[in-house]
Amino acid sequence: xxxxxxxxxxxxxxxxxxxxxxxxxxxxxxxxxxxxxxxxxxxxxxxxxxxxxxxxxxxxxxxxxxxxxxxxxxxxxxxxxxxxxxxxx
Numbered sequence: 001x002x003x004x005x006x007x008x009x010x011x012x013x014x015x016x017x018x019x020x021x022x023x024x025x026x027x028x029x030x031x032x033x034x035x036x037x038x039x040x041x042x043x044x045x046x047x048x049x050x051x052x053x054x055x056x057x058x059x060x061x062x063x064x065x066x067x068x069x070x071x072x073x074x075x076x077x078x079x080x081x082x083x084x085x086x087x088x089x
Contacts, residue, residue, distance in 0.1 A: 005085045009078055016068060024064030032056050 032039070035056075042052040 001085055020064040024060040027063035028056055028060035031059050
């Protein structure tokens, strides 16, 4: 029973992680295409390469993780199921 639960939780985490990663990559590409002049402006004013793309990465990270925080019910059900599995074994 524990093994089945662990497989279920890992499958859900991988599934959610994959779609969050896709959302982040899409958001990064979209924002970078729309606002590449910001990166050029930052580079022209002495910013390093990392400093010039940091706003794009930050936006992409927020865009990727925000839906996961809103799915609190899924995480609560998985945690409750885990507690039940541990108590039953």
